[in-house]
Each structure stands twice: as C-alpha cells, then as structure tokens.
Amino acid sequence: MLGAALAALYQLACAASIADIQGNAFVSPLKGQTVENVTGIVTVKTTSGFWVQGEPSKDIRVSSGLLVYTTSKTILASVTPGDMISVSGTVTEYRSSSNPTYLYATELGSPKNITVLAQNNTVAALVLGGRKGRAPPTQLMSALDAGHDGWLAVPNNQSLVSVADNTLQPKRYGLDFWASLDGQLVTIKSPVANGFQNSYGEFWVHGDWPLTGENSRGGLSITFGPKGIPDANPESVIVGSPADGTKLPKPAMGMQFEDITGVITYQFGFWYIVPLTTPVMTVAPSSVIPQSKIVPKHDKCTFTFGDYNVRPQRSSHMGAVANHIANFLHTPDMMFVQEIQDNSGSSDDGTVIANVTLTNLVAAIASAGNATAPYAFVEIAPENDMDGGQPGGNIRTAYLYDSAKFSLVQGSPAGGALDATAPVLDADGKLSLTYNPGRIDPTNAAWDASRKPLVAVWETPSGARVLTINLHLTSKGGSSSSQGDARPPLNGGVEQRVAQVQVVADFVKSVLALDPRANVVVAGDCNEYAQTRAVFAPLAGLLVELDAAAGVPPAERYTYVYDQNAQQLDHAFVSPALAARGGLRVEHVHVNSWAATESARASDHDPSVGRVRIC
Numbered sequence: 288m289l290g291a292a293l294a295a296l297y298q299l300a301c302a303a304s305i306a307d308i309q310g311n312a313f314v315s316p317l318k319g320q321t322v323e324n325v326t327g328i329v330t331v332k333t334t335s336g337f338w339v340q341g342e343p344s345k346d347i348r349v350s351s352g353l354l355v356y357t358t359s360k361t362i363l364a365s366v367t368p369g370d371m372i373s374v375s376g377t378v379t380e381y382r383s384s385s386n387p388t389y390l391y392a393t394e395l396g397s398p399k400n401i402t403v404l405a406q407n408n409t410v411a412a413l414v415l416g417g418r419k420g421r422a423p424p425t426q427l428m429s430a431l432d433a434g435h436d437g438w439l440a441v442p443n444n445q446s447l448v449s450v451a452d453n454t455l456q457p458k459r460y461g462l463d464f465w466a467s468l469d470g471q472l473v474t475i476k477s478p479v480a481n482g483f484q485n486s487y488g489e490f491w492v493h494g495d496w497p498l499t500g501e502n503s504r505g506g507l508s509i510t511f512g513p514k515g516i517p518d519a520n521p522e523s524v525i526v527g528s529p530a531d532g533t534k535l536p537k538p539a540m541g542m543q544f545e546d547i548t549g550v551i552t553y554q555f556g557f558w559y560i561v562p563l564t565t566p567v568m569t570v571a572p573s574s575v576i577p578q579s580k581i582v583p584k585h586d587k588c589t590f591t592f593g594d595y596n597v598r599p600q601r602s603s604h605m606g607a608v609a610n611h612i613a614n615f616l617h618t619p620d621m622m623f624v625q626e627i628q629d630n631s632g633s634s635d636d637g638t639v640i641a642n643v644t645l646t647n648l649v650a651a652i653a654s655a656g657n658a659t660a661p662y663a664f665v666e667i668a669p670e671n672d673m674d675g676g677q678p679g680g681n682i683r684t685a686y687l688y689d690s691a692k693f694s695l696v697q698g699s700p701a702g703g704a705l706d707a708t709a710p711v712l713d714a715d716g717k718l719s720l721t722y723n724p725g726r727i728d729p730t731n732a733a734w735d736a737s738r739k740p741l742v743a744v745w746e747t748p749s750g751a752r753v754l755t756i757n758l759h760l761t762s763k764g765g766s767s768s769s770q771g772d773a774r775p776p777l778n779g780g781v782e783q784r785v786a787q788v789q790v791v792a793d794f795v796k797s798v799l800a801l802d803p804r805a806n807v808v809v810a811g812d813c814n815e816y817a818q819t820r821a822v823f824a825p826l827a828g829l830l831v832e833l834d835a836a837a838g839v840p841p842a843e844r845y846t847y848v849y850d851q852n853a854q855q856l857d858h859a860f861v862s863p864a865l866a867a868r869g870g871l872r873v874e875h876v877h878v879n880s881w882a883a884t885e886s887a888r889a890s891d892h893d894p895s896v897g898r899v900r901i902c
Contacts, residue, residue, distance in 0.1 A: 305341035305470075308378055308393065311348035313466055314452045315378050315393045323375040325395065327353065328408045329366050330472045331530045331550045331561060334358065336394070337366055338470050338550045339374070340410050347421075348455040348463075352470030354394040354552060356381065362398060371405040374398050380449075383554045388767035388777060390462075391449055392553040393469060412548050413468070415494055416476035422496035423464045426512040428519035430460055431774035437516040441785070441821035443775040444767075461521020462770060465558035468551040475547045475560065480538035481506045481523055482848035483885040489559075490538045491851040492547070493523045500853075502842040504572060504881060505541030508853040509816050510841040517818035519769055523851035524551070525559045526566060533565040537884055540848060541572035556768035557850075576881050578615045579874050579896045583689075587749040588902040589870075593619040594857055595894035596759070596812040597648075599628050599680055605651055607889035611878045612687075613656030616896045621745075622687040623810045624648075625738070625759040627666065628680040635679025639668040639704075649687055662687035665695065665724050667741060670704045675736045675761065684741045684757040684811060686724075693745040696752065699723040705730055708742060710754075710798045718752055718802045720744050727756070727794045733786035737761040740791060740811075751806070751902040754798060756791065758811030760784045769850065784815055784822050792825035799829075799862065806901045807862035812892065816854055817844070830860035833897055837871045846893040848880045857895055865899045873897040 302324040303317060310316040327339030336356040343351045355374060357363065366372055376398040380391035414420035427437065430453055434440035448462065455463040478492035493507060499518050500510040512518035526535065526547065549562035583591040593616045597608045612622060627645060631638040645664040653661035666685040676682035696719050702708050708725025710718060724743035728734070738759040746752050765779030791809065798805055809830060815822045817832065826832075834844045834855070845853035859873060875895045879888040 305339065305351055305353045306344045306349045308353055308395070309350040309469060311346060312452050312454050313448050314380055314391060317378040318380050319378065321375070321377050322395070323400070324373050325375065326371065326373050326404070328410050329368050329370045329372060330410050331563065332363060332366065332368055333530050333561065334363070337363065338472070339372065340470070340472055347457055348467050350467055350469045350471045352468070352472060352550060354392070354470050355398050356394045356396050357398050362401065365401055366403065367406070369407050369409065370403045371408050373400070373402045373404060375400040386556065388771045388773050389556045390553055390770070390772050410472050412472045412474040414474050414476065416496040420476060420496070423522045424459055424461055425497055425499040425522050426516065426518045427459060428461045428521045428769060429463075429774050430456065432519070434775070435516065436818070436820055438519045438769060438775050439517045439778070439816065439819040440775045441778065441781055441819065443781070444773040444777050446774050448772050448774060461519065464521065465524065465551060470550060470552065472548070472550050473560065475524070478526075478544045478547050478566070479505050480540060480542040480544070481851050482538070482540045482853070482880065484535065484537055488535050489525050489527050490535070491523045491525055492544070496522060498522060500842050502845065502853055504877070506848065506853040507851060508842045508845045509818055509855070511818060517816070520851050525557050527554070527559040527561045529562045529565045531564045535565055536568055539572055539883060540853070540880060542568055543570040544568055557770045572881070574883050576615070576878055579617060579876050581872050581874055581896045581898050582617045583620055587747055587751065588900050589898060590621070590753060590808070590901045591619040591896065591898045592621045592623060592808060592810065593894055593896045594623045594810045594859060596625040596857065596890060596892040598626055598890040598892070599633065599677060599682070604889045605647060606655070609648065609651035609655040611876070611889060611894055613652050613658070615876050615878050616894055618652065618656050618658065619896055620689045620692050621755070622662070623684070623755070623757045624687060625684050625757070625812045626676065626682045627685045628682055629668070631679070633677050633680050635672065637671055639671050639681050641666055641668065641681075641683065641685065645685060645687070652687070660691065663690040664688070665741075665743060667702060667724060667726055668704060669739070673736070674738045682738065682759075684738055684759050686741070686743065686755070686757060688745070693747060695723055696744045696746050702726055710801050712801055718744060718754060718798065718805050728790050731790055733783060733790050737783065737787070742794070747901070749902070753806040753808060753901050756794075756807070756809040758791065758809065758813055760787050760812070760814045763814050778819065780814070781819070781822065784813070788822055789825045792829055795829055804864040805862055806865055808859065808865070808899065810859040810897070812856055813858050814856055816856070817858065826860060830862060831866040833859040833861055833871060833873045836861070836866050837873045839873060843875065845880070846875050846895060847891065853880065857892060859895065859897050861899055865901070868900040870898070870900045
C-alpha cells in the first residue's frame with residue numbers, strides 16, 4: 288500500500304511538457320496537479336507573469352505556450368524574454384474576475400525552482416494569415432451552439448464549455464481555434480480594426496485571412512452563414528495592453544496596422560493577443576462620411592422617414608445630432624427618435640415631460656439645415672422612472688414631423704402614459720385610433736421597466752393615411768460574451784423582447800384585420816439582431832423587413848458596433864400593402880460608427896433613412 292502511494296505521488300510530481308499541460312481540450316488534463324521541471328523559452332513578460340514556449344506539437348489542437356502566473360517582483364526579475372528556463376508549479380484553471388460566464392484559462396501557478404538554462408534564445412512566432420499562415424474559421428464559434436440559430440439560439444445558456452470540455456476542433460470552431468493557441472507566440476498579418484476601442488482602450492482586429500460578413504468599411508457584420516446559421520465572426524481577436532507598457536493607438540473601423548506579434552491568452556471573457564509593443568498604424572480610413580442618397584420628395588405619395596436613437600441629449604451632442612438629421616438624412620418627412628430625455632435630463636426630480644428637450648432639438652435641426660419651418664413633434668410622457676434607462680432621465684420615443692406634409696388624424700384624444708390605444712375605423716371608414724397618439728398595451732408586463740411603443744395615425748393633405756409605431760425594446764444588459772463559457776451565450780432581456788414583439792405583432796394584426804391594405808411602418812431601436820429569429824418570429828409573414836425588401840447587401844445592414852461585430856439593432860418593417868407598391872429604399876448612414884474617433888460620435892447608434900409609397 289505504501290509503495291503504491293509513493294508511486295502515485297511520484298507520478299503527480301513528475302516532469303511534464305507544456306504540450307502535456309495544455310492538452311487537446313479546453314481544460315488541462317493535469318488540472319490541479321503539481322508539475323516539475325517544465326522547460327520552455329520565455330517569450331513575453333508582464334507585471335502579472337510571463338509566457339514560456341516549448342517544442343511545437345505536431346497536433347494543431349495542442350498549444351506549445353503557457354502562462355506562468357506570478358506578481359512576485361523577485362520572480363519576474365529573475366527571467367528575461369529569450370531565457371530558456373525550467374520551472375515547477377501547479378496547473379490551474381483560472382477565471383478572471385470570478386465571472387461565471389467566462390471561460391477558464393490554463394496557467395502554471397505558484398511557480399518555484401526557476402532555473403535559467405540558457406539565454407538569448409529566439410522563438411519563431413506562428414504566422415496567422417498571409418499566404419501560408421494558419422487562419423481561424425469564419426462562421427461557427429462553438430460546437431455547443433446547437434440549433435438553427437446557432438450562437439443566437441433561444442433559449443440560451445443550455446450548456447457550458449467548462450463542463451463539456453470537448454476535444455478542440457480548431458478548423459471548425461472559433462473558440463477551439465484560439466484555445467489551441469493559448470499562450471503561444473503568434474504574428475497576425477496585416478490586421479484591420481473592427482471598430483473603436485473598448486472602455487479599457489483595447490480593440491478588435493481581424494487579420495489577412497478569409498473573412499465573412501466584411502462590410503465596405505473593413506469591419507465584420509453579423510450575417511447569416513451557410514445553411515442559414517447566424518455567423519458569429521470568430522475570425523477576430525482583441526488586441527490587449529502591450530507587454531512593454533506602451534499605450535495602444537485609438538482605432539476606428541477599417542484602420543490598418545503593421546503585423547502584430549504577441550501571445551494569445553484568455554481574459555475578461557474573450558481571447559486576446561498581448562502584443563510585444565504598440566501596433567503601428569499604416570492606413571487610416573477616410574474621414575469623409577457619405578450623406579444619404581435618399582432625399583425627401585414633394586409629391587403627395589412618397590413618405591420619407593428617419594430613425595435615430597439619439598442617446599441622452601447632452602448639450603455638446605445636440606448640435607451634432609441636429610446636423611446629422613438636417614444634412615446627412617436631409618430632414619426626412621418624419622423622424623422616429625428614441626432616448627429623448629425629459630426636460631430636466633438626468634436629474635431625478637419628478638419631471639417627465641420633454642417638450643423643452645424636443646423644442647430645442649427641432650430648433651437645432653432647423654438651424655443646421657436653414658429650414659424656415661421647423662419640425663413639429665409628438666410625445667407621450669411616461670410615468671416617472673418607470674420606463675428604464677438612466678434614473679431620472681425618463682427616456683421615451685417621439686416623432687418629429689413636417690406639418691406641411693403630415694398631420695395627426697383628428698377625432699381622438701391623445702393618450703396618456705397608461706392609456707392603451709386600439710385601431711378603429713372612423714365615420715368615413717378610414718383607419719384611426721382610440722387614442723391618437725397612443726401607447727400599445729402599456730400596462731402589459733412585457734413593458735415593465737421598458738419603453739412603451741408610441742403609435743400614431745397620420746394623414747396627408749390629399750387624404751392618404753399611414754400608421755406608425757416607434758419602438759425602443761428592452762436592453763441587452765446582462766448578456767455574456769460571444770466567447771464565454773455559457774453556450775449559446777446569454778442574451779440579456781431576450782425573453783422580454785420576444786414578449787414585446789409579440790404584443791406589437793398582435794396590435795398590427797388587429798390593424799390589418801380592420802384594414803388589410805393599411806399603410807403601416809414600424810421602426811426603432813429593437814436592441815436585437817435580425818439573425819435572432821426567435822425575437823422577430825411574431826412579425827414573420829405579418830410585416831416585411833425593409834432592409835431585405837430594399838435589397839441592402841447583408842454586410843451593410845448595421846447601425847451599431849460592439850465587440851467584434853457591426854450589427855443591426857435598429858430596424859424598420861412595413862405592411863404588405865406598402866411592400867407591394869415597390870419603390871422601397873433604406874440606408875444606414877454611418878455618421879457615428881465611421882467617425883474619426885469614438886469621442887466624435889453623437890450617439891452609439893447610426894441613424895437610418897427609408898422611403899415608401901403610401902398611395
């Protein structure tokens with residue numbers, strides 16, 4: 288018995304290679320074990336440890352790099368990049384910030400018995416991209432993202448990578464590809480930024496390798512991939528803080544850089560490259576942002592509308608928003624706007640009305656466009672602190688409109704915060720509402736702590752009518768990262784958004800039941816991608832998505848950039864009667880996502896402008 292115990296202890300303490308520690312799965316086969324005399328060459332050193340690299344494995348699933356974690360200044364001072372060392376320690380799986388949605392990262396903890404065996408060694412970085420380098424897969428993120436909607440499937444969080452611990456398939460899945468390089472020194476050929484930096488100054492890049500969803504600016508858009516499965520864009524990686532302490536540049540979508548060399552590691556929910564030094568920009572994207580090609584027409588049958596989540600109206604941004612609407616959208620006949628704050632802004636003082644905010648906005652638009660007649664506006668003030676957003680801000684949806692071309696259909700009172708409007712036919716047999724404007728089922732639990740849709744029926748001087756619904760669905764707060772442990776990733780608020788779209792769909796059904804040829808335009812910030820089909824399923828067959836009907840290329844359908852993805856959160860839908868008339872157009876005007884710097888943006892959303900024929 289004693290001999291067997293000693294043999295087991297000896298086995299736990301025996302030497303292991305870096306490849307043995309990494310293994311061919313997400314979790315190390317030696318997790319929790321003490322290993323001795325692990326040899327490798329130090330490639331990169333930071334204040335929280337250093338990476339060592341051993342002999343490359345012939346198995347592409349197995350990394351030859353490893354992080355030795357330590358904050359000991361004595362230990363860090365004892366090694367230098369280029370040193371071949373021997374080190375002992377405990378194999379650990381570490382989850383940064385103890386966030387349960389993050390993956391575990393394999394590392395060697397509690398290092399000891401460090402011996403420098405040789406100095407001034409070099410390690411050839413593995414080339415990613417270019418003519419002969421390895422390339423990541425371009426569609427699927429994880430084998431656990433089951434279902435036709437893949438990583439956007441609902442319900443989500445059905446499995447955990449850390450529990451399944453599947454053998455890596457780096458040629459097929461993005462998580463597996465980057466995991467197979469954990470701790471390894473790599474060079475990314477000709478990287479291009481996907482967008483602005485995050486709050487830590489880091490930014491996403493893709494390299495010179497095959498891409499899907501590449502848009503005209505050089506970013507990667509969420510699209511449908513082969514077999515109709517949403518594309519997760521796994522071919523991107525975050526550039527983290529340089530190992531030498533230099534500061535990262537401030538990127539913009541499409542900015543190009545010299546090759547980046549560094550080590551691959553997992554932290555804060557994503558795969559990173561820790562560069563040896565700060566990346567060097569080679570090409571900056573154009574600073575010229577095109578205006579919309581859609582210009583309002585003066586004929587009685589054309590309805591041109593804009594859609595813009597303008598973000599809380601800080602005085603510094605009010606003029607920029609006004610300039611966008613006047614000079615980039617060309618002052619459409621009507622604007623669907625979201626996140627309009629009350630008159631006192633973020634002060635939680637009980638103020639709910641936003642007439643001053645809206646008056647200032649329409650005056651600024653008129654000034655920016657040299658208009659003689661400013662927009663009129665329509666709002667319904669919410670109950671205090673009941674619609675979500677910044678406490679005290681009381682954000683709401685509103686309409687700005689050209690009163691020479693449209694007026695609210697008369698005969699019904701304006702609704703209040705809790706008044707549910709319903710479609711009716713007036714004495715002339717034309718579509719109207721019991722409250723105009725009104726809110727859709729505002730006491731329904733689907734709208735708890737969220738903005739209620741603002742609906743109105745409008746009439747032109749010639750008698751044509753159109754019903755509009757302005758949406759701002761509940762936020763995605765609480766979502767997990769696309770490269771996290773939970774698969775499919777947590778999509779915060781998705782169940783509530785499904786319920787909200789169902790309420791809207793039921794309302795539209797009641798409209799079309801009264802008037803099957805009704806002109807209906809539904810637009811706004813939906814806080815969801817079109818590829819999350821479970822959310823928009825209630826509208827399928829009921830309304831027509833304007834982007835698809837107008838033939839906008841899939842990669843150009845984006846109004847927002849977050850993490851590695853250019854994505855469409857803002858949507859417009861039209862009724863079958865409008866779609867049947869043809870002449871549909873829509874553009875997303877990238878005044879914010881193509882801005883020169885993040886601080887130059889007026890909003891984190893891009894506005895859109897559309898055109899339909901209403902008679």
